[in-house]
Amino acid sequence: MPGIELKNVTKTFGAATVIDNVSLSIRPHEFMVFLGPSGCGKSTLLRMIAGLESVDAGEIWIGDRRVDQLAPGERRVAMVFQHYALYPHMTVRENMSFGLRNVRLPDAEIDKRVEAAAKMLEIAHLLDRKPGQISGGQRQRVAIGRAIVKEPHLFLFDEPLSNLDAALRVRTRLEIAQLHQRVDAAMIFVTHDQIEAMTLAHRIVVMNNRKIEQIGTPMEIYSRPATTFVASFVGTPAMNFSPVELSDGPNGFVSARLPDGAIVATRIDKASLPISKSFKLGIRAESLEICPVGQGETAGVAQFVERLGDRTLVYVKLSDGLTIVAGDTGNSRVAINDQVGVKFDGSDAHLFDDQDRGHHAVLDGSAT
Amino acid sequence: MLYVAPFLCLYVILLVYPLFGGFWLSLHKADLFGGRRFVGFENFVRLSNDQVFLGAVGNTFYFILLTVPALAIIGLGLALALNRQTRTAAVLRGVFFSSSVLSVTIVTLLWKVVYAPEGGFVANLLEVFGRPPIPFLSSAELALPAIAITTIWWCIGLPMMLFLAALQQVPRELYEAAALDNAGRWKTLWNVTLPSIRRTFALVLIIEVVLQFQLFGQAYLMTQGGPNNASRPMVLFLFEVGFTRWDVGYAVAAGQILFGFIAIAAFAQYLVARRKEAF
């Protein structure tokens, strides 16, 4: 099973560069998710791999074949489109077998593959219906089935869950994960939904502004965001940021002083920090705890209270005007306009330098 | 490009070339059989002084005035009345559209025997009431209206269908909202239905203007443009000058004027279509 290699891939539309010198390597049988806001170029990148967009510079390799000059059909990739793109005038069976017929596979083989895929996706009873006669979820399965029968080296999913309702989305997500277990191919999945990305991916490629911000496993992305963008895009609620001044803390770590004077002790190695004019502290709500006034590092006024059941999010306006989100227990009694204290747990805090590079707590047992 | 080429070839050869060739030809005095001489804009000057041509232009506009509003209003009325799912409505829709599939020569034949003062249907009907026959086609006042009635009879199907299609597009919620607001039948019609199909109304008007501009067969077959030039439309003028008088340059010049008028109507259509959202 081949891997996929993107080397310095660039794409321009007229004067606008939509993909800027991207390099990426996907391992065989890896489940890769492209995550980013709309317009970041993730779909374009996917479509370049599929062959639906030309590559202006750079190379794309699937295994030992360079494919960027090949027609889409010759790349041995299959794609599931956002709106499924089923052929409305063909039955489900015809939809699934169309591509196979085009490569002149024997009828028996086509039937075998279609039947098998239909069985796996539980759509065998729909084979003779037309797309207009089946539900959205069923169409989704047909679209997946159409990809499966091709036995591709690589599956491409272009936001395939965005048209489903919430319950179906979760179910289909699971099924795609299962599908990945069963097929012997790599998958690339494009989404703007961080939960889909976190739950499905082996590795996530976070993209923004036509560039890759970070490539990493879901936990790496979450706990060691390479940039403020990654840090703010991944995780709910979004990470709190504040400009800080650094000072020496214990054990060679640095401490950060917030504009309102609160000091947060981090586990970031001072020696690892570059020279930078300024630093920003990044800290997630789960590291901030609501406490009585005076017990925490700082205090402020509760502006909003969001009750999520298992926990409560409190938006606290600090004395200098900065609003931060802090966590509290599920049965929190904080009400709007209450004065609350905030306790910082700096051990998972991040610092971002003036180049927007992230610096993280020292991992246990290693000192990078 | 390969896909577009076959059509483009035909388009250029059969429409664009004749259009420009026609413009060039209209600057000539030309006989249908050979001889031609460049005369500049003389043909157009002649047209502007030709009482028959000016009469034909007038007739054409008068005819449009007679037919287009009637087609639009009757078509709308029928669409409103027949916009329901009963069997009767379906049959009636079929009846009103059926005349549209007849060819012009049949339509005129039918109506000639309806209008004929001697033994025509209307004449017979009037006779029953002891009235003299009405000379529809040989009276200068009635000839064009009679042709207009024939035309309305022939063409009513299309506007009706267009309006029906538009009525189907009006969201049901609007009617429900109106019903909740205690709007009566007329109020609903004026305040909900009609505003919702304004754009279709404009389109029907323009489509019909363009179609009726091209009146030819009915006039040619029913009255030959008479009496006293009262029912000669532009297209018949063009035909007669070209094929009866063989004065091709002159005929083509009249064709250019016709093109001008229709281009204006088509431009109006474009404007309406473009203002899709505004409507």
Added chain:
Amino acid sequence: MTTQLASGAVGRGFGDRLILAATIALAIVMVIPMLWAVGLSLKTNQELLVDTQSVLKAPWTLINYYDILIGSGVFRWLLNSIIVSTGMSLGVLVLSSLAGYGFARLEFPGRNVIFVLVLFGLAIPEQAVILVRHQLFSDLDLHNTYAGLMLPGMSAPFGVFLMTQYFKAIPTEIDEAAMLDNASRFKIFWRVLLPMTLPAQATLGIFTFLHAWNDYWWPMVSGTNQQMYTLTVGIASTQQNFAESAGLGYLMAQAVFASLPVLIVYMFFQKYIVRAVSGAAT
């Protein structure tokens, strides 16, 4: 007619019935000319010469229809009309589909400019170009051929406009899915997109057919050979002044006879025709 609209949801009852009655009355007026013609066709020419009111009284006769069967050119005209109308419709469908696909999907230099130029063609009335076109067809030796009768209709840009809009409305995802399915460009057009445009094809086909069926001027000056007469020209050739020697009843029978096929076809396909015509409006 997919959804019942609630235009009459309020105030049903008497007003509704009144409207229905008025509409039915209008429909009767609508069919009177046809019935009158049928009536006339059932009387002998001699009888009609004396009094047309005899239509209401027996005896009626089919003699005029019998006369058509033995000696009228109407069969040939019908055949010609069918050939020309069908051929023109097919031609328009093929050309418009190809061009519509081209304009909607393919990139080629000057595409938009060319498309706008084609749109200008919508404003060119046939009558304005007919004389030059007639000369052109003379030079090309196309008069009195079926091609000569069909080609002018095929140059009309309406179909291209319609098909382009329709192709544009199909999501490009479909094309892309087919590309990934290893379909060639032509296969995508032919097997994937074209079948999706069937509603538009039906609309366009019916409009073109009716246009060709009713066209009068061009067939009159191009198909001048009696064997090339279309129905419109043929019927017209028997109806002007001096030719009425054949008799009123006979003429009417001919008209009825010539209308029957298209009316029957219309009745059978009314549902589709109505849908297709409505489709053009949306």
Added chain:
Amino acid sequence: MIRPIAILLSCLALTSCGVQQPPNEIVVQRFFGTCNAQYGTRTDVAAAEGECGIMTTLINKFSAENPDVRVRVSPVAWPGYNQLAAQLAAGDPPDLVTMHLSSIPDYQSRALIEPLGKDLRAVGVDPQGFTAASSAGVNIQGDVFGLPIDNWAPLWHINMNYFRQAGLVKDGKPILPRSPEELLEHARRFKAATGKPYLVQTLAIERASYARNLYTLLMQQNATIFPDPQHIHLQSPEAKRVVDLFRQIYVEDLTTKNLDYAASTNAFINGAGGVFIVGTWLIGDFEAESRRADRPLSNGYTVRPFPQLYAARDATYIDGHAWVMPAKERTPQQRDAVFRLLKFFADNDFEWSRTGHLPAYQAVIDSERFNALPHRREIAKLSATGMTLPASVQRQFPVADIVGEEMSAAITGHKTVDAALADAEHRINDLLFHVL
């Protein structure tokens, strides 16, 4: 991509075939109507009646006698000139066409029809045998450009039963007016006696009959209609007199109104009035009608030439029909067939004259059997009094159209007589000026 284009091309190739003319087939295009139901296969010319019947059976007979020739008849709506123009412009004209003598100069001057003299003589048709009027119609620039088959003129077809009622019969003969005043007087008397209009006229959707009347009555006044071939002179007292007369008849309801050709023919048959002013071609039909019992015309039909209403000259506008041969390539077989058919028509001119038309051959006019036909003696003088318009005047058909249109407008009161004549003169001169 290749396949549909190939299909398209082959379709085009198929459809461009159209109709192939076999080498022994000639296409004969004529007006006179279609009557296949009645005469479609009949060859007994003597039993046929009316223009359509006689023409159809004549050609059937020729086909039967000449099995090696295929004659394809293409009937056209009268007068068929628009169609002929289209055919000639398309380069695809028929082999023989019926044409009015008055129209021959148009086609001859543009070399659209072929001279026939030499070949006619070769098959034994002597152009010297044509009547004077026919000869004048087909002889142009020293050659013969058509085979004339008849001359015709506007006639007064008379319902003698009504005339008798109105006291307008003397010695079994109709009393006809000799001046415009007398015409009006007769008409009023007729109306008073019968309650019917004196004249039955084709006034609706008609042009030619107006022109025929005007030309006739101008000729009777010795008026110059065309001072030169490019100009018509209609703003004259003579013309005004004529149109005034018809206007007066119209105003006083002394004529039927609003009838087109078919309706006026029917109206006369059904007894709508006393005199039907129409051409020679209906004599046969009316004669047949007069032999039927219990009809308005039963035993009460006769026909006379247009009466002389003005003292200057006894004249009637006259025209005629001829066969002409459009210029095109023909196989020797076709050419041969064309002349055989022409010879056949020349030989059978008597049969054609049974329609009511005057024969185109002096020998037929002088013949016993022609004069034995009903009413022919009454109209025989037309061969002497008949006058054509000058052959040098082109576009006589469109000219007559304009005359008819304007006269119609004047008579029915849409324009003053002076305005109509001025407009007619202006329009015709404009038309003639622009003839290339």
